[in-house]
Amino acid sequence: MYSTKKINDDLYWVGVNDRKITLFENVYPVTRGMSYNSYLLLDKKTVLFDTVDSVASLQFLENVSHTLGERELDYLIVNHMEPDHCANIGAIVARYPSVKIVGNAKTFVMMGQFFDFDIESRKVVVKEGDVLDTGRHSLTFVMAPMVHWPEAMVTYDTVDKVLFSADAFGSFGAMSGNIFADECDFESEWIDDARRYYTNIVGKYGMQVTNLLKKASALEISKICPLHGPIWRENIGYILDKYIKWSSYIPEEKGVVIVYGSVHGHTENAAEVLANLLGDRGVKNIRLFNASMTHYSQIIAESFKRSHIVFACATYNMALFPPMQVILHELAEHNLQNRAFAFIENGTWTPASAKLMTEILDKLKNNKIIGQNVTVKSALNSDSYAQLARLADEIAQDVKQV
Ligand code: FEO
Numbered sequence: 001m002y003s004t005k006k007i008n009d010d011l012y013w014v015g016v017n018d019r020k021i022t023l024f025e026n027v028y029p030v031t032r033g034m035s036y037n038s039y040l041l042l043d044k045k046t047v048l049f050d051t052v053d054s055v056a057s058l059q060f061l062e063n064v065s066h067t068l069g070e071r072e073l074d075y076l077i078v079n080h081m082e083p084d085h086c087a088n089i090g091a092i093v094a095r096y097p098s099v100k101i102v103g104n105a106k107t108f109v110m111m112g113q114f115f116d117f118d119i120e121s122r123k124v125v126v127k128e129g130d131v132l133d134t135g136r137h138s139l140t141f142v143m144a145p146m147v148h149w150p151e152a153m154v155t156y157d158t159v160d161k162v163l164f165s166a167d168a169f170g171s172f173g174a175m176s177g178n179i180f181a182d183e184c185d186f187e188s189e190w191i192d193d194a195r196r197y198y199t200n201i202v203g204k205y206g207m208q209v210t211n212l213l214k215k216a217s218a219l220e221i222s223k224i225c226p227l228h229g230p231i232w233r234e235n236i237g238y239i240l241d242k243y244i245k246w247s248s249y250i251p252e253e254k255g256v257v258i259v260y261g262s263v264h265g266h267t268e269n270a271a272e273v274l275a276n277l278l279g280d281r282g283v284k285n286i287r288l289f290n291a292s293m294t295h296y297s298q299i300i301a302e303s304f305k306r307s308h309i310v311f312a313c314a315t316y317n318m319a320l321f322p323p324m325q326v327i328l329h330e331l332a333e334h335n336l337q338n339r340a341f342a343f344i345e346n347g348t349w350t351p352a353s354a355k356l357m358t359e360i361l362d363k364l365k366n367n368k369i370i371g372q373n374v375t376v377k378s379a380l381n382s383d384s385y386a387q388l389a390r391l392a393d394e395i396a397q398d399v400k401q402v
Helices: 054-068 089-095 103-114 190-199 203-217 237-248 266-280 296-305 322-333 355-361 380-402
Strands: 006-009 011-013 014-017 034-036 039-042 048-051 075-077 100-103 123-125 132-135 138-143 153-157 162-164 221-223 255-262 286-290 306-315 339-346 374-376
Touching: 006 221, 006 286, 006 296, 039 054, 048 203, 054 089, 054 306, 100 103, 138 203, 153 190, 190 203, 190 237, 203 237, 221 339, 255 266, 255 296, 255 322, 266 286, 266 306, 266 339, 266 374, 266 380, 286 322, 286 355, 296 306, 296 322, 306 322, 322 355, 339 355, 374 380
Parallel strands: 048 075, 075 100, 100 123, 162 221, 255 286, 255 306, 306 339, 339 374
Antiparallel strands: 006 011, 011 039, 014 034, 039 048, 132 138, 138 153, 153 162
16 A cells, blocks of 8 residues: 655655664664655656665555556656665656656766666756756756765755755654654654764765755755655754754764773773763763674764764784774774864783774874873773873863863
8 A cells, every 4th residue: 555645735755664674775773764765746747756775666666656646757856876765766767668867967877887778768967056847846956976975966946945855864764654853853763863874874975065055055945855764844953053063073062982892891891980980070971882782883973973082992913802993994984073082992911902093093184182091901900090080080171171
């Protein structure tokens, strides 16, 4: 049975929720599933905005077919060619062979790599600022390279002021009957998944997101329709403010993330002790994570949220404890900036992890290191405890100044 939602008089959500998925992109845990949003405009011409993942084809095609009724599909606008959105382009073409496909030059290069149907006879190539009139509506195209792939673009309906924002403003998580952000308690139900989605999927491309936000700031926007997660029609400034902070690598709040990689528990003990010492000094908003039990995507999201990050790691085969190595490499890959770092190392014969951690994070810009690295030899003793206490003093002092 079709499962659709009305957005405006002539605009429908025809997407699909996926609650079987466990790993988005086969890497990010999504315990609440995913939504693949697609939208159908019933103007004088009919327009479909993107498709959905291959796992959801049947439901999607039924949604489109029901919403179109007896009408033909005139246009498919492809804002993004990643397979979670493009997988059903071939199925749409097979079902609606007269459809015209709208994309930019890069869109069609990728389309030719993914599909072997006749693209040439159907393609409508657009560039920044081009306009597609569909009857009552007028759609214009804004290029959004690297948000999240090079071909990404967004589409703006200049009549109803709707921004079809592709991956931007999306979130992990399936929707449950309420497709508008204002129908949910976004701050408690969605923001953590929206932040983890943003920081991991496009966090690396802050400059490109900033460029898109600058273009969007010139538009009057009544609704944001992303390709994942809830639609924005109220309090749009809230999510825009989050995007401005995330894309410019500004912490949302004062706070300390402590992440530790511990083999037998002694590095964990040092991390716990530091957390308590920070609490004793009045620091609030401390979060402690076991690298072995926490997916790196959560550490990335927490690190984008808070101002200070402490890394505590055992030396392991003269390298870093593997779960911490993954986290540090991923943080370095996601371009984290404007943060204060501190390091605790442990080793029974040759502690080397502070140097190794620093080397990985050195490639990031505009971060600072607080205090002296703390060295634990096997287990905390009075000397290393005193080092931890000094580090806690310095972190607490720095947190106050943020
Ligand atoms: Fe949701 Fe970049 O695809």
